[in-house]
Structure formats: structure tokens, C-alpha cells
Amino acid sequence: MDDALVQATEHRPVSPVPQATGVPVIDLSPLAGTPPSPGTVDALAAEVGAACRDWGFFVAVGHGVPEATVARAVEAGRAFFALPPERKAAMRRTEQAPLGYYDAEHTKNVRDWKEVFDIFPHEPPPTTTQADDELVFVNKWPDDGDLPGFRAALEEYAAAMEELALKLLELIARSLHLRPNRLHGFFGDGQTTYMRMNRYPPCPRPDLALGLGRHKDSGALTILRQDDDVGGLDVRRRPDGEWVRVEPVRGSFVVNVGDVVQVWSNDRYESVEHRASVNSEKERFSIPYFFNPAMGTLVEPLEEMVSEKNPSRYDAYSWGEFFRTRRRSNFRKLDVDNIQIAQLRKDK
DSSP states (O other), rough: OOOGOOOOOSSSSSOOOOBBBBBOOEEEEEGGSSSSOOOHHHHHEEEEEEEEHSEEEEEEEEEOOOOHHHHHHHHHHHHHTTOOOOHHHTTBBBBOOOEEEOOOEOOOOOOESOEEEEESSOOOOOOOOOTTOOOOOOOOOTTTTTTTTTTHHHHHHHHHHHHHHHHHHHHHHHHOOOOOTGGGGGTTTOOOEEEEEEEOOSOOOOOOOOSSSOOOOSSEEEEEEEEEEEOOOEEEETTTTTTTEEOOOOOOOOEEOOOOHHHHTTSSSSHEEEHHHHSSOOEEEEEEEEEEEEOTEOOOOHHHHHHHHOOBBBOOHHHHHHHHHHGGGGEEEEEEEEOOOOGGTTTT
């Protein structure tokens, strides 16, 4: 195996990974159909808040996303990854244009055992002036003749994800005793939300490599669809720091808060460290949706979360610069670990 894929000894997965127990499973069905009563919404918000506080993630069921919408996206993704290598390479992303196909991504400076395809549901308009080092977010779509319905399926899925993300954002705001739409304004024009299709092929040495190395998501929310029963999503359990496996729940989404929500909440909620394991016999397929603020957002603890007794724990930072820096690190091994919100703590 290529040395670039081999994890350091202390980060290699130990088999078998124990199954996580007590993971919060939250039924969102009261939000569908007839407007729910205030008491019902408050109860749901309390569940979401407890999950974000204690776990950093939860499993959402009864979410209202049509299974047909999910099925079309999954089918489109599988069809894409089944294309010949040269066809996928025609949509290969670059360091300056980081959307499209890629098979050599790095996490924590170790190459991941996976191939991906990324799109921006809200593609920014082209700029008239372009700096030499500015990233260009332009989607690379396959020809409809090659994969009929591919783009339509992914755009339909992304629209459903945004609708769900906004509902979840409202529940998180309510759980922090904020007005329901307090966080919505950060996701307007210039939104950097992106959606990814992941394929983790069978790996001959799953004891040495990871499909996705240990990390915390830098954005606001991640909504993950595990499409099959293969499993591989591991999270670091907070009480003891042990890695545990989050078993797939059919028809559900795994929702985790990212670093942006951690900062906004001034550490009331903490993003969870997670990874993707692989196995030697089966491929795994997943679709994460990364709900991210607009490029021009200044991220800092919300004023409602700060008081004399609980002062701000983070320096304000430009989300656009943070996002660009993190995206660039996907392409090459760095001499140091990539930027983390821990570096922005005032008490570091």
C-alpha cells in the first residue's frame, strides 16, 4: 500500500469498532403537515439541544425527505462512480477549481481511501476580476447524454436538504433560546454550502488506511445519508475518547453540528470528531450535505451567548478565508496541521 495512505499507528482503526449505544434518535415528523403546536416544537428543540450538547450529533427520522428523491440521488451517484476512469477524470477538480471529481483527497495530511464528487447547490456568479490565488467554484457536470437525469437528481436532492437544514437550524436556535430565524441570515447570497458523493472502495488493508481520516466539520451543519448497511461512520465518544461505530438506520440522516455552531454557541455545543472506516470486502456509498454560511460571514460567538459570567471564547474570523484555507489543504500534504478553531480560542 502507498505510504501516503497509511495512518500513524495511534490513528489506525482497531477492529472490531464497538457499536455506539444511546445515540439520540429524533423523530422530526411533528414538523410535517399541519403546523405543530408551540409546545411540540419546544419539545423537539429541547431534544435537539440535548443531543448537540451531549453528543454533537443525532440520527434524524421522520424528516419528510421523500425516499424517491433520495433514491434518484443515490442511483445517480452510483452511476457516476461506475463511469470509466477517463470519463471521471474529465471532471477532475483542481486546487483552484475545487468542485467535481477527485480521488486523492487528504485529511490531517494523510490521503483518504475514497473517491468523491462535489457540487455547489448555489453556484456563485462569475466575477469580472480574478486574483491568481482565488478559488473558482464552478460545477463540473457530466454530459446529460452520458448520465441522463444526473444533474436533475442531485439538484432535487440538494433542494430537499436545504429545506431540512433550515428546519434544523430553527430547532437549534430555539434550543439556545434564540428567536427561531436568528441564524438564517448567515446563509443568504454567497452561501458556501456544498454536497458530496462519497465512494469508499473495498480496501486490502483496512487496518492501515481510513476512508476519511479523523476530523471535525468546519461548517454549520452536516446532514449525512448512509445509503447501505455496510456501515463505517465512527465518532469519538466524549466521556472516554474511544471510537464507536454509528450503525446505519434505514431511511434516516445523521446530523452533526460543525465548528461554526460551536463558535456561535460559545461552546454550549461542540462539534464531534469523526472518521470513516473501510473494509476489505464491500464498498460503501454516502452523501453528506455541508450547510455552510455565506463567504462574507464573520464568525464569532453570538451576542446572546456572551455575558460577564460567560465571556466570548473565540476571536472573530472570516468564514470565507477559513473555508478557502481548508479547501486548499485537500490537495496536498502540509508541513503543519490545517487551520482549526482551537487556534482561534482566546484561552489557548
